[in-house]
Amino acid sequence: MSTTISNSFSRRAFLRTSSLAGGGMLIGFNLFTACKNEAKMPVDIASLNFNDFNAFIKIADNGMVTIYSPNPEIGQGVKTSMPMIIAEELDVxxxxxHVEQGILSTKDYTRQVAGGSQSIRHGWDALRQTGATAKQMLINAAAAKWGVDASECTASGGVITNAKGETLGYGDVVKEAAILEIPDEVALKDPKDYTIIGTDAGNVDIEKIVTGKPLFGLDYKTEGMVIASVLRPPSFGKKLESFDDSSVRKMEGVIDVIRFGDFKGGGDKIAVLANTTWQAMKAKEALSAEWSDGTPMESTSNHDKLLTDLLDGTSFNTLRKDGDVEKAFRNADQVVERTYGSPFLPHNCMEPMNFYADVSANKIHLVGPIQTPERTAARVAELLERNSEEVHLEMTRMGGGFGRRLYGDFVMEAAEISHLAKKPVKVVYSREDDMSAGIYRPAIKYRIKAALKDGKISGYHLKEASINSNMYGLIPNFFPAGALENYQVDVAKYDSNITTGAWRAPYTNFLSFAEQSFFDEIAETLEIDPVQMRLDMLQKVKGTTDERIQYSAERMEDVINLAVEKSGYGNPKDGVYQGFCAYYCHNTHVAEVADVLIENNEPVVKKVIVAVDCGIVVNPLGALNQIEGGVVDGVGHAMYGNFTFKDGAPEMNNYDRYRLIRMKEAPKVETHFVKNTLSPTGLGEPTLPPAGAAVSIAMKKATGNRMYRQPFVENMVEKEIIG
Known part of the structure; x- marks a missing residue:
């Protein structure tokens, strides 16, 4: 049945007008917190150029609807799925x-962010209310035109029908709807009545993508724009002493050479401005620069020892402690302790970092691919000592992000260079720039210790040692928190001059492998079924009153049972070795089973069966894309990903040395959804973390050897499992 809700939209916040060019109805809305009452009506709405709001519905006289999608499109599909939710309740x-990308608005709306797999989850209620409110206004307008009560009218497929069977299209009443009051209550659809949500919808940009139409930051051009290629310190910790640009300035196409990095014209970076990207990059390579050591030069071998020393030390921050962990270990029948390690990883987006900036006396115009437009615009205003109202930021589609584009360092570069050069500039990274001047996934080590008593886990202690940053406060409240009476999570970090940050599914991307592999080893030690061990642990969480617990024991149980059923786990075909993992992160419950075969005396990942509970699936086609991409990404980086430093400099700066999974190595992914009508959660990240764990457990069964650090291939070479 449908749900009637009180409307949180005010007239002022829910703009509508018939004064658009060609007539029609324009609706502005807040995707995440409904509409703020203080949102102001423009004085001359006829001149509105869609720059005053971050999202709109525009209804034309002919009934066609344009929906402006406000969130950054990073490949996760929100530019398709968010408008689908509005269109469902609008009933068109x-x-x-028609869908178009909105621009940044910091005044009226919140969370224009692509990160944490949160866009659909946070936007669900407000998106539905927006569509339902617009629909009710159109119904009310039609009812008034007919002289009947609105309750006698229904709307479907963009057509309003009264009790007599008379019909009017949305375009027929859009002008009348524009002068009506916002309804106090609106009805939301029952999920069983959905006609758009839950159906496959192709990417709204797919035609432009496959035909090469301008969509991405690298496509953006303006009259008078120049390209900037930046020479940065060759190692983390180096400082620029001097440089000679005399020969570079004579090169074809070179316009200027600018030292920058501290806004006033100094700093440790050099920008070469040229007419074309190739000219700028070749000129940058020809620059002669002298560098001095600023801070200690770090190497991967030092990091490994530093992390081990941290684990052996006592300087920890305790994030959660339940029961008496020390007593559990004193009274244990057996103690099992293992250490797991992961390397730094770059993001390697298909589209290297780039951004356009035109800094003038009255305006800072920014255009490009960014996951955090609001925060980045604020940082640019602060850097240039300007009012934030002067910053106008337009988002382009991103050719990948994975967390790298959360950080606007490349936007800051473009803005500062434009400010100093007094002209529009687009900064473009080469692949080598992208990999050597990156913000990396931090190297991490986990040490996990379990106390075993009477055939069960009686105590559990997880220690994390990380370069620069420690796990988020929520992660200690993921499984197995609440399932064990004596449970403790401690963290310690080493502050490095190597820049680190979020990488797809932060922390969980490696923590899942460590914890879930450890559980499998515990089950083996106790000689119990690893799946049943998890199910038994979950029973202790059901009905918990501990509000810190983030996952649902019931939903986790559902995905476990579904994965076991669909994969035939426990009864594999001859020659198939299966690894099981169940994990919760980014508000979504996932279980995965990896099938590994031995081919040519080497283990090969052939298939991954995935069970997912993400609530209502808005766009199944888009959901499958995210799930499959996450699994392949998780398998690939666990198997092959490694990134090392020597004396502060990355040892890999292109794909000739940095190993990614290849097409022929990508496993088949088979996906099954838990069907329910719960509000949707994220899918961009949750299927990546369990993949590495499931593969490592299957590898153990196939080879007899457990993996304790990533990448697995290097482990297997060292152990002579593969040649």
Whole structure:
């Protein structure tokens, strides 16, 4: 049945007008917190150029609907799925909807962010309310035109029908709807009545993508724009002493050479401005620069020892402690302790970092691919000592992000260079720039210790040692928190001059492998079934009153049972070795089973069966893309990903030395959804973390050897499992 809710939209916040060019109805809305009452009506709405709000519905006289999608599109599909939710409640045919990317608005709306797999989860209620409110206004307008009560009218497929069977299209009443009051209550659809949500919808940009139409930051051009290629310190910790640009300035196409990095014209970076990208990059390579040591030069071998020393030390921050862990270990029948290690990893987006900036006296115009437009715009205003109202930021589609584009360092570079050069500039990274001047996944080590008593886990202690940053406060409240009486999580970090940050599924991308591999080894030690061990642990969490617990024991149980059923886990075909993992992160419950075969005397990942509970699946086609991409990414980086430093400099700066999974190595991914009508959660990240764990457990069964650090291939070479 449908749900009637009180409307949180005010007239002022829910803009509508018939004064658009060609007539029609324009609706502005807040995707995440409904509409703020203080949102102001423009004085001359006829001149509105869609720059004053971050999202709109525009209904034309012919009934066609344009929906402006406000969130950054990073490949996760929100530019398709978020408008689908609005269109569902608005009740218009999806093939009559046109979608366009909105721009940044810091005044009226919140969370224009692509990160944490949160866009759909946070936008769900407000998106539905927006569509339902617009629909009710159109119904009310039609009812007034007919002189009947609105309760006698229904709307479907962009057409309003009264009790007599008379019909009016949305375009027929859009002008009348524009002058009506916002309804106090609106009805939301029952999920069983959905006609758009839950159906496959192709990417709204797919035609432009496959035909090469301008969409991405690298496509953006303006009259008078120059390209900037930046020479940065060759190692983390180096400082620029001097440089000679005399020969570079004579090179073809070179316009200027600028030292920058501290806003006033100094700093440790050099920008070469040229007419074309190739000219700028070749000129940068020809620069002669002298560098001095600023801070200690770090190497991967030092990091390994530093992390081990941290684990052996006592300087920890305790994030969670339940029961008496020390007593559990004193009274244990057996103690099992293992250490797991992971390397730094770059992001390697298909589209290298780039951004456009035109800094003038009255405006800072920014255009490009960024996951955090609001925060980045604020940082640019602060850097240039300007008012934030002067910053106008337009988002382009991103050719990958994975967390790298959360950080606007490349935007800051473009803005500072434009400010100093007094002209529009687009900074473009080469692949080598992208990999050597990156913000990396931090190297981490986990040490996990379990006390075993009477055939069960009686105590559990997880220690994390990380370069620069420690796990988020929520992660200690993921499974197995609440399932064990004596449970403790401690963290310690080493502050490095190597820049680190979020990498797809932060922390959980490696923590899942460590913890879930450890559980499998505990089950083996206790001689119990690893799946049943997890199910038994989950029973202790059901009905918990501990509000810190983030996962649902019932939903975790559902994905476990579904994965076991669909994979035939426990009864594999001859020659198939299966690894099981169940994990919760980014508000979504996932279980995965990896099938590994031995081919040519080497283990090969052939298939991964995935069970997912992400609530209502808005766009199944898009959901499958995210799930499959996450699994392949998780398998690939666990198997092959490694990134090392020597004297502060990355030892890999292109794909000739940095190993990614190849197409022929990508496993088949088979996905099954737990069907329910719960609000949707994220899918961009949750299937990546369990993949490495499931593969490592299957590898153990196939080879007899456990993996304790990533990448697995290097482990297997060292152990002579593969040649």
């Amino acid at each position: 045919p999806w093939d009559e909807v």
